Amino acid sequence: MRLFFTVFVGSGIGGALRHLVGLVSLRLFGPSFPSGTLAINVFGSALMGLVIVVLSMRSGTSHELRVFLTTGLIGGFTTWSTFSLHAYSLWERGEQAAAIGYVLSSLVLSFAVLAVVLVAARCFG
Helix, strand or coil: CHHHHHHHHHHHHHHHHHHHHHHHHHHHHCCCCCHHHHHHHHHHHHHHHHHHHHHHHCCCCCHHHHHHHHHHHHHHHCCHHHHHHHHHHHHHCCCHHHHHHHHHHHHHHHHHHHHHHHHHHHHHC
């Protein structure tokens, strides 16, 4: 239960930060391109990489802090960072076909399912 609460708090902070970046981006660049989401995804992926490396160098870091930072804070900020980490981990382990399959299937299936649900909801809603 303690880890659940740790993730809950981290996700709340990450989600609030994502919302703030989105608002600032909207104000700076306008609504014509999702620049805020792009910035969040790129920054979140960079942050995930940095945190993973730093945590791997510090043997005394508690599991709670690791979960708070990665699954909670960064995961709440952007799930794209976790997606990127999983894809890179597959690639780094020599599973290039699995990495490419994971990336392509994630993008295609997520987009397709969203499109189908939006169309269905509009037809029946």
